[in-house]
Amino acid sequence: MFHVYVADSISADGLAPLLEAENVRVYRKGQDTDFSYDKIDALLVRSATMVDEELLSRLPNLKVIARAGVGVDNIDVSAATKKGVVVINAPDGNTISTAEHTFAMISSLVRHIPQANINVKGANWDRKKFVGTELFGKTLGIVGFGRIGSEIAKRAKAFQMKVAVYDPFLTESRAEKLDVASLSLDEVLSTADIITVHTPLTKETRGLLNSRNMSLLKNGVFLVNCARGGIIDEDALLENLNTGHVAGAALDVFEVEPPTKTELIQHQNVIATPHLGASTKEAQYNVAYQVSKDVLTFLNGQSVTTSINLPTIPKEILNKIRPFFQLGKKIGSLLSQVSNSPVDEITATYAGKITEWETSIITKSVIAGFLKDRVDQTVNEVNAASIAKDRGINYGEKHRNESDGYSNLMEVRAKGKQVDLTVRATYIEGYGARIVHMNGFDIDYAPSGHLLYVQHHDRPGVIGQLGNIFGKHETNIATMHVGRMLQGGKAIMMLSVDKPIEKDLLDEILLIPDISSALTLELP
Numbered sequence: 001m002f003h004v005y006v007a008d009s010i011s012a013d014g015l016a017p018l019l020e021a022e023n024v025r026v027y028r029k030g031q032d033t034d035f036s037y038d039k040i041d042a043l044l045v046r047s048a049t050m051v052d053e054e055l056l057s058r059l060p061n062l063k064v065i066a067r068a069g070v071g072v073d074n075i076d077v078s079a080a081t082k083k084g085v086v087v088i089n090a091p092d093g094n095t096i097s098t099a100e101h102t103f104a105m106i107s108s109l110v111r112h113i114p115q116a117n118i119n120v121k122g123a124n125w126d127r128k129k130f131v132g133t134e135l136f137g138k139t140l141g142i143v144g145f146g147r148i149g150s151e152i153a154k155r156a157k158a159f160q161m162k163v164a165v166y167d168p169f170l171t172e173s174r175a176e177k178l179d180v181a182s183l184s185l186d187e188v189l190s191t192a193d194i195i196t197v198h199t200p201l202t203k204e205t206r207g208l209l210n211s212r213n214m215s216l217l218k219n220g221v222f223l224v225n226c227a228r229g230g231i232i233d234e235d236a237l238l239e240n241l242n243t244g245h246v247a248g249a250a251l252d253v254f255e256v257e258p259p260t261k262t263e264l265i266q267h268q269n270v271i272a273t274p275h276l277g278a279s280t281k282e283a284q285y286n287v288a289y290q291v292s293k294d295v296l297t298f299l300n301g302q303s304v305t306t307s308i309n310l311p312t313i314p315k316e317i318l319n320k321i322r323p324f325f326q327l328g329k330k331i332g333s334l335l336s337q338v339s340n341s342p343v344d345e346i347t348a349t350y351a352g353k354i355t356e357w358e359t360s361i362i363t364k365s366v367i368a369g370f371l372k373d374r375v376d377q378t379v380n381e382v383n384a385a386s387i388a389k390d391r392g393i394n395y396g397e398k399h400r401n402e403s404d405g406y407s408n409l410m411e412v413r414a415k416g417k418q419v420d421l422t423v424r425a426t427y428i429e430g431y432g433a434r435i436v437h438m439n440g441f442d443i444d445y446a447p448s449g450h451l452l453y454v455q456h457h458d459r460p461g462v463i464g465q466l467g468n469i470f471g472k473h474e475t476n477i478a479t480m481h482v483g484r485m486l487q488g489g490k491a492i493m494m495l496s497v498d499k500p501i502e503k504d505l506l507d508e509i510l511l512i513p514d515i516s517s518a519l520t521l522e523l524p
Ligand SMILES: NC(=O)C1=CN([C@@H]2O[C@H](COP(=O)(O)OP(=O)(O)OC[C@H]3O[C@@H](n4cnc5c(N)ncnc54)[C@H](O)[C@@H]3O)[C@@H](O)[C@H]2O)C=CC1
Pocket: 069, 070, 071, 091, 094, 095, 098, 143, 144, 145, 146, 147, 148, 149, 166, 167, 168, 169, 170, 198, 199, 200, 201, 204, 205, 226, 227, 228, 252, 253, 275, 276, 277, 278, 279
């Protein structure tokens, strides 16, 4: 049974996939109190809950944090990553609602609708006070041209506005396709009549509009922030509103929420909403449904494509590489168990069809498999890289053309001062994963279950003696694979048995004169 804690107010209809799942128990903040933090597998939040190191330390079993929305600035993603916790979001469920809200804010701002509304409700009729500005023919500056920014551009076109965009990641072809002018930030600031920001809040975008570059703004410009508080510096904004350089501002988001800068909020030319961009029935259902489905998929052991801290790979490709992903874990674990001295370099080399796909996640699964039994914490593809770095293990990957006749081949080499191990493996559709090479020996076995790895001399009778010992200990040998370089030379054997191999059995095997080593292995 998985335990899911919903920490913020999230659409109940959208939670249906989790509420209806037989292997999931959902606890909602304020409604269900019979839960304990240490059992929680998944945490669902909107923007109210701060998922920081302190909260994470109270959730030792946590596997996934889901943000029912886009911005993850309320989640300490790097702390979650270090703990191996996957962070997912719902990237497009609230795009339309936020774009529509932004456009409502723009229209309200240039026509003073909120101020006029208060005026009429106060039994006044001051028509002269609220003369507005047309949108027709004006230039809308959009800073951050992703999902929301581009939806806003479409709406601006319907109002026959010109659109000037700043987004360092915007390609020429996309700008052309959407018929917008792609300019530098300073150019947008100095040419637009209305500027709206739609970037995430990052260390690069905090204070993106600040006291320095606000001097470039046209006199009488309108500014809009429905993305994140702080992208437009609030002190600089207030200063420019006070001088009249900025004619008005529409704010849905604030540096601190609820906002504490009363002078800004109370300013006659500021209109404000309490972070309502995504607050529609539709958006709330969409984001809740999307994350609920993804959390369920993830808890049930399958990969999701909306992860913030794992490479985003399209589902079809993910399904194709999944067997290699599992094989990577097995190879990592095999190398870790076989090498009994420190390893400081791991290289994964891919050949054959697999090189057409994204392999970085497979390499991370190798590293996770390798580290799993060596560190005292959860290791998975999310935190494998940072744990490897902390432990001084460098890792890399290569692609090569020669696949030794296999349609796909994966080779992993683990090197240290006293160790140099190489394993090659393949995955055959309908047959499964096979290890086909170990340290110079060609072999062919399925990497799973209870195994015994033997290094011996290729002499008559060794296998017979070994078989007798297994028989005496009533341990059934399921498969046995032998590899040798030369007749009568060094050889290896890999046996799979039906139950864990006991110590006295192993000790007896080690007494066979032609066996130089025997190691029990446990693979997933
Ligand atoms: N008010 C509200 O309720 C909501 C607010 N948001 C906010 O809106 C933001 C944008 O959402 P989406 O459009 O869905 O995200 P997105 O990821 O599709 O677009 C963000 C764009 O910003 C651009 N960007 C990144 N750094 C930049 C920089 N330094 N300068 C200029 N552009 C930069 C990126 O290239 C990208 O195109 C979210 O990160 C979130 O914080 C999102 C939904 C609701």
